[in-house]
Amino acid sequence: MKKILYKILVIGFSLLSAQLSAQTNSDCMMCHSDPDFTTERQGREVSLYVDINVFNKSVHQGFDCVVCHEDADVELPHPENLEDVNCGNCHSESQEKFNAGIHGIALQKGELYAPTCVECHGKHDILPPENPKSPTYKINIPYLCGKCHREGAPVARVYNITEHNIIENYTQSIHGEGL
Numbered sequence: 001m002k003k004i005l006y007k008i009l010v011i012g013f014s015l016l017s018a019q020l021s022a023q024t025n026s027d028c029m030m031c032h033s034d035p036d037f038t039t040e041r042q043g044r045e046v047s048l049y050v051d052i053n054v055f056n057k058s059v060h061q062g063f064d065c066v067v068c069h070e071d072a073d074v075e076l077p078h079p080e081n082l083e084d085v086n087c088g089n090c091h092s093e094s095q096e097k098f099n100a101g102i103h104g105i106a107l108q109k110g111e112l113y114a115p116t117c118v119e120c121h122g123k124h125d126i127l128p129p130e131n132p133k134s135p136t137y138k139i140n141i142p143y144l145c146g147k148c149h150r151e152g153a154p155v156a157r158v159y160n161i162t163e164h165n166i167i168e169n170y171t172q173s174i175h176g177e178g179l
Helices: 002-021 025-032 092-100 102-108 117-121 141-149 154-158 163-171
Strands: 038-041 044-047
Touching: 092 102, 141 154, 141 163
Parallel strands: none
Antiparallel strands: 038 044
């Protein structure tokens, strides 16, 4: 009986200590609430600002930052260069579909213009696809895709996609079928 109680106490204290070390959103916002908070990546300035009011209206409201930014769950200040968020940790089915699609294949090949989840869904402002303000709302999809695929855009130029092909490809895609 003592061995079982000992194991329960060890597991309980382990879980408690893990909870005590976890960063809270308030901890993160001590720095990330500053609109001037930036870093440099690949020679360009990148904002690290998070509007907590926007985040609290997103599909991820109520989640701690470290659920997605796992390697930030350390002492503050955390390392400057964190790993990219892996949306597939929670959205594994969507990640599998993405990986098997044209964008996922392009990303795996290291294509310059291959999008990740954030290019279409956003970062801290993600809304459900049923919300008319969401870029992934069915009527907004053509505008979302058009940011990269419209004639004259870098993707269309690099891959020599004409406007006719863009419309044809879109209407025959899963996105076009949804309209």
